[in-house]
Amino acid sequence: MAPLLQVQDLHVAYISRAGKESPALEGVSFEVRTGETLGVLGESGCGKTTLAVALLRLLPGNAEIQKGVVRFEGQDLLQAKPRALERIRGARLALIFQEPSLALHPAIRIGEQVSDVLAAHERNGRGELRRKTLQVLREVFPADAARIAESYPHQLSGGQQQRVLIAMAIACGPSLIVADEPTASLDPTTQKDILEIFRTLREKFNLSVILITHNPALLAGLADRVLVLYAGKVAEIGPTEQVLKFPQHPYTRALMQSVPAGIDESTKGRKSRLPVIPGEAPNLAAQESGCRFESRCPDRMDQCRQREPAAVAVNETHAVSCFKFGG
Amino acid sequence: MDRLLMVERLAKRYERTGVLGAKKEVMALEDVSFSIGRALTLALVGESGSGKSTLALCIACLERPTSGRVVFDGKEITTLDEKQLREVRPQIQLVFQDPARSLNPRFSAIELVSEPLIVQGRLNKREREDRARDLLRKVGIPQEKASQKADEFSGGQRQRLAIARALSLEPKLLILDEALSALDCSVQAQIANLLLELQASLGLTYLFISHDLGMAAHLADEIAVMEQGKVVELGAADNLLRAPGQEATRRLIAATPRLGAADDLPRVV
Amino acid sequence: MRYFLRRLMHGTFLLVGVSILTFLFSTLAPGNYFDEMRLNPQISPETVAALRAQYQLDRPLPARYGRWVNALLHGDMGFSFAYNSPVAPLLWVRARNTLLLTVTATLIAWALALPLGIWSATTLGRLPDRAISGATAALLVIPDLVLAIGVLILAVRSGWFPAGGMTSAAVEGLSPVQRLRDLAWHMELPVLALVLSALPILVRHVRAAMAEVLDAPFLRAAASHGIPRRTLLYWYALRAAANPLISLFGFSVGALLSGSLLVEVVMSWPGLGPLLLEAILARDLYVVIGGVLCSTVFLVTGNFFADVLIYWADPRIRGRADA
Numbered sequence: 001m002a003p004l005l006q007v008q009d010l011h012v013a014y015i016s017r018a019g020k021e022s023p024a025l026e027g028v029s030f031e032v033r034t035g036e037t038l039g040v041l042g043e044s045g046c047g048k049t050t051l052a053v054a055l056l057r058l059l060p061g062n063a064e065i066q067k068g069v070v071r072f073e074g075q076d077l078l079q080a081k082p083r084a085l086e087r088i089r090g091a092r093l094a095l096i097f098q099e100p101s102l103a104l105h106p107a108i109r110i111g112e113q114v115s116d117v118l119a120a121h122e123r124n125g126r127g128e129l130r131r132k133t134l135q136v137l138r139e140v141f142p143a144d145a146a147r148i149a150e151s152y153p154h155q156l157s158g159g160q161q162q163r164v165l166i167a168m169a170i171a172c173g174p175s176l177i178v179a180d181e182p183t184a185s186l187d188p189t190t191q192k193d194i195l196e197i198f199r200t201l202r203e204k205f206n207l208s209v210i211l212i213t214h215n216p217a218l219l220a221g222l223a224d225r226v227l228v229l230y231a232g233k234v235a236e237i238g239p240t241e242q243v244l245k246f247p248q249h250p251y252t253r254a255l256m257q258s259v260p261a262g263i264d265e266s267t268k269g270r271k272s273r274l275p276v277i278p279g280e281a282p283n284l285a286a287q288e289s290g291c292r293f294e295s296r297c298p299d300r301m302d303q304c305r306q307r308e309p310a311a312v313a314v315n316e317t318h319a320v321s322c323f324k325f326g327g
Numbered sequence: 328m329d330r331l332l333m334v335e336r337l338a339k340r341y342e343r344t345g346v347l348g349a350k351k352e353v354m355a356l357e358d359v360s361f362s363i364g365r366a367l368t369l370a371l372v373g374e375s376g377s378g379k380s381t382l383a384l385c386i387a388c389l390e391r392p393t394s395g396r397v398v399f400d401g402k403e404i405t406t407l408d409e410k411q412l413r414e415v416r417p418q419i420q421l422v423f424q425d426p427a428r429s430l431n432p433r434f435s436a437i438e439l440v441s442e443p444l445i446v447q448g449r450l451n452k453r454e455r456e457d458r459a460r461d462l463l464r465k466v467g468i469p470q471e472k473a474s475q476k477a478d479e480f481s482g483g484q485r486q487r488l489a490i491a492r493a494l495s496l497e498p499k500l501l502i503l504d505e506a507l508s509a510l511d512c513s514v515q516a517q518i519a520n521l522l523l524e525l526q527a528s529l530g531l532t533y534l535f536i537s538h539d540l541g542m543a544a545h546l547a548d549e550i551a552v553m554e555q556g557k558v559v560e561l562g563a564a565d566n567l568l569r570a571p572g573q574e575a576t577r578r579l580i581a582a583t584p585r586l587g588a589a590d591d592l593p594r595v596v
Numbered sequence: 597m598r599y600f601l602r603r604l605m606h607g608t609f610l611l612v613g614v615s616i617l618t619f620l621f622s623t624l625a626p627g628n629y630f631d632e633m634r635l636n637p638q639i640s641p642e643t644v645a646a647l648r649a650q651y652q653l654d655r656p657l658p659a660r661y662g663r664w665v666n667a668l669l670h671g672d673m674g675f676s677f678a679y680n681s682p683v684a685p686l687l688w689v690r691a692r693n694t695l696l697l698t699v700t701a702t703l704i705a706w707a708l709a710l711p712l713g714i715w716s717a718t719t720l721g722r723l724p725d726r727a728i729s730g731a732t733a734a735l736l737v738i739p740d741l742v743l744a745i746g747v748l749i750l751a752v753r754s755g756w757f758p759a760g761g762m763t764s765a766a767v768e769g770l771s772p773v774q775r776l777r778d779l780a781w782h783m784e785l786p787v788l789a790l791v792l793s794a795l796p797i798l799v800r801h802v803r804a805a806m807a808e809v810l811d812a813p814f815l816r817a818a819a820s821h822g823i824p825r826r827t828l829l830y831w832y833a834l835r836a837a838a839n840p841l842i843s844l845f846g847f848s849v850g851a852l853l854s855g856s857l858l859v860e861v862v863m864s865w866p867g868l869g870p871l872l873l874e875a876i877l878a879r880d881l882y883v884v885i886g887g888v889l890c891s892t893v894f895l896v897t898g899n900f901f902a903d904v905l906i907y908w909a910d911p912r913i914r915g916r917a918d919a
C-alpha cells in the first residue's frame with residue numbers, strides 16, 4: 001500500500017535581506033505509513049520546525065522551498081494551488097505548534113476558535129456546529145468541555161491549552177498530525193497526560209503522527225520509527241528500539257550517551273561526567289562541503305570533509321548517512 | 328559546620344485580593360525544613376506551583392518568609408536588616424531558567440560578568456577584567472568571544488555566561504532554578520558536566536531546582552520532593568529513587584520518561 | 597463595573613484639577629479685562645472700579661473659585677465680559693461646531709488609516725508599503741499650521757471652496773437639504789486639513805500593530821487549520837491588533853481636538869478655537885475657563901469611550917479589571 005506521506009529530497013533555505021542563503025533542510029527524504037508514528041529527533045537549529053511548517057507550506061516570507069516533492073494522499077503539496085492547500089490544512093493534515101500559549105488567539109473564546117476550524121472545512125448549521133465543537137472538546141476534556149469552550153486562552157493552564165490545540169488538530173478528522181514539541185514547557189505529570197492523549201486518539205482515529213522533539217526519552221514508548229535530523233539533513237532513520245538502543249550514526253550515538261540514566265542510574269553513574277559532543281551545532285550558512293557532523297565527530301575520516309555521505313541501508317528498515325557504512 | 332544551609336520550618340504566605348475586596352490567603356510554603364551539606368547538591372523537585380521558586384527566593388533573601396529560619400554558614404539570615412544582608416548576598420547566587428530574559432542582551436560577555444564586581448566596588452578596573460576573563464575561561468567561553476553581545480550567543484553559551492556571572496562574587500551556594508530545563512539534551516549534558524567540575528574545583532554547594540527528575544537524579548546527592556508548598560519526602564538520592572515512600576514521589580518517578588539502562592550501549596566496530 | 601467607576605472617577609478628578617489650574621493661571625496672569633479700559637482716558641477710574649466690583653474681580657481667589665464651582669453645578673458657567681452674555685450658551689454653539697469638525701475628521705481619518713495601514717502591513721517592504729510610508733513621512737514633516745494655510749491657499753486660488761466660515765451669506769433662504777449641502781461644502785477644507793494632519797500617525801500605528809500581529813504564532817496556527825486568508829486578516833488579525841489601536845483612538849481624539857482649534861482659527865470656522873483665542877487675548881476669564889473645561893470634557897469622554905472599547909475587545913483586560 002502506498003505510504004500516506006512521502007517526502008523526497010526536500011530542500012528549504014532562508015534568504016536574508018541581502019540575498020544570502022542559509023540552508024535549513026537539505027535532501028530530506030522519508031515516508032510515513034497509515035497508522036504509524038514517526039518520531040523526528042533533533043536539537044535546536046536542526047530544522048525540525050522548518051520541516052513541520054514546510055509540509056503545509058506555512059513558511060515565513062523569507063524562507064523558500066527550493067526543491068523536492070511532498071506527496072500526501074497521492075497529491076504533491078508543493079505543487080498544490082492555494083485553495084486546494086487551504087482545504088487540506090487542518091482537515092487532512094493538521095499541525096500542532098510549539099508553545100500552546102502563543103498558538104491560540106488571545107481575544108477569542110476557545111469554543112469559537114474550535115468552531116472556526118470546523119466551519120472552515122464543513123458546512124454546518126449553527127446548532128450542528130455547536131454540537132460538533134463540544135463533541136471535539138470532549139475528546140480531550142471528558143469532564144468540563146462546556147466550561148472550557150466558554151473560556152479564553154489566558155484562563156487555561158499550559159496543559160489545558162495544549163489539549164485545546166490537540167482538539168483543534170483532530171476536529172476535522174485528519175489522517176496525519178504533525179506535533180512540534182507538544183510537551184516542551186509542561187510539567188512531568190501533564191506531559192504524561194498529553195502523551196497518553198496522543199496514544200488514545202491515535203488508536204481511536206487510526207491517526208498517523210509525526211512527533212517532533214529533542215528529548216529521545218519521549219519517543220521510547222510512543223514512536224514506531226525515529227528519524228534523526230542533524231543540521232538540516234537526515235542522519236539516521238529506523239525502528240525506534242534500534243535507533244535509540246543501538247544507534248549507528250556517530251551523532252545519534254553521542255546524543256544517546258549524553259542523556260543521563262537519571263532515575264535508573266547506578267550509584268557509580270550518579271554525578272559522573274557525561275560523554276558529551278564537543279562544541280555546538282554548526283551555523284549552516286557557513287558550511288561549505290562535506291558531512292555536517294564532521295567537525296564534532298569522534299570517528300571522522302578524511303573523506304568526511306570532502307563529500308556528503310548518502311543514506312546507506314544497515315538492514316531493511318534502518319538507514320544511516322555515514323561513510324563508516326559505505327556511501 | 329558541615330551543613331552550609333539549614334532551613335527550619337519556613338513558611339510564606341501571600342495575600343490576594345479577590346472580587347469585592349475579599350482577601351484570599353495562599354500558603355506558598357508551609358513548614359519546610361531541610362539542609363544541604365557543604366560541596367554537595369540537593370535537588371528540589373516537584374510540579375510547577377509546588378513552591379520551589381518561592382523557596383529559592385526566600386533562601387536568596389529576595390523575599391522575606393512569613394515565619395521560620397534560614398541559617399547560612401552558621402548565621403541566621405532571616406532576621407538580618409538590609410545592611411547586614413548586603414554582606415550575605417554575594418555568597419548566595421541564583422541562576423535562572425531563561426538566560427535570554429535574565430541577561431541584558433546588549434551587554435557583552437565580559438561586561439555581564441564584570442557588572443557584579445563593579446557594583447561590589449572592591450577591585451579596580453584591571454583586576455576586574457582579569458577576573459572576568461578568568462571566569463569566562465572557567466565556564467568554557469572562548470576568549471575571542473569575550474566582547475560578543477549576549478544575544479549573539481547560543482542558549483547553552485548564555486547559560487554558561489549566567490553561571491560565570493553568578494560565580495564572579497565567589498559564592499558558596501549556587502541556586503539553580505530550572506537552569507537546564509530550556510536546553511537541548513546534549514547541551515544539558517555539557518552544562519551538567521561544567522557544574523560538576525566547578526563543584527569539585529571550587530567546593531560549591533548547589534540547590535538544584537527542577538521539574539525534570541531525570542537530570543536532577545543524575546546531579547543530586549540528596550533529593551527533596553515538594554508538593555503544594557510542603558516537603559513531602561527527603562533523602563539520599565539512591566534510596567529515595569529506589570524505594571520512594573510517598574505517593575507524590577512515586578507519581579513523579581512514573582511521569583518521568585526514561586530510556587532504560589543506557590550505560591550498556593554497544594559500540595559498532 | 598468597578599473598572600468603569602474607576603475610569604469615571606479618574607475623569608472627574610481630571611476635570612476638577614484642570615478647572616483649578618485654568619482658574620489659577622487665568623487669574624494669576626497679569627492684567628484683566630478691564631486693564632484696556634483703564635488705559636482709555638475717557639472712562640473714569642471709578643467706572644472701572646465699579647465694573648470690577650460688579651464682576652467681583654476684587655474678591656480673593658478661593659472665594660471666586662468657590663462661587664464659580666457653585667454656579668457651574670447649577671448650570672451657570674459665568675459671564676463673558678466681551679460678549680456681554682452668559683458663557684454657557686456661547687460655548688454650546690461653538691462646541692457643537694467644533695464637535696462637528698472633529699467627529700467627522702476622526703471618522704474619515706480612521707476610515708482611511710485602517711485600510712492604508714493594513715495594506716502597508718501586508719505588503720511590508722514592497723512598493724505599496726514604501727509608497728505609503730513615504731507619503732506619511734512627508735505629511736508628518738509638514739507642521740499642522742502650514743497644512744492649514746496651504747489648504748486655505750488652495751481654496752482661495754481655485755475658487756472651488758469657500759475660503760472660510762461655516763455657512764454662506766444667503767443661508768437663511770435655503771431649504772434644509774440645501775443647507776446641509778452648504779454646510780458640507782464649507783466643511784470640506786477644514787476637515788481635509790485635519791485629516792491630513794492626523795492621518796500619518798494613525799497609518800503608521802495601524803501598520804505597526806498589524807505587522808506585529810501578522811508575525812504572531814497564533815495567526816500561523818490559524819492558517820495551519822485552513823482558515824481562509826480573508827478571515828485571518830480581518831477577523832483574527834485585526835482583533836488582536838485592536839488593543840494598541842484603541843488606545844491610540846483615545847489619544848487621537850485629544851490630538852485632533854487641539855489640532856482643530858488651530859484649523860478653526862486659520863479657516864474662520866466658528867468653533868471653540870477662535871473663541872478661546874479671542875478670550876485669552878481679551879482676558880475674558882470665564883470664557884477661557886469654560887472653553888478649556890469644554891475641551892477637557894471632550895478629551896475625557898473620548899478616552900472613556902476608548903476604555904469601554906478596550907474592555908469589550910480584550911478579554912485579558914476584562915479579567916484583570918474585574919479581579
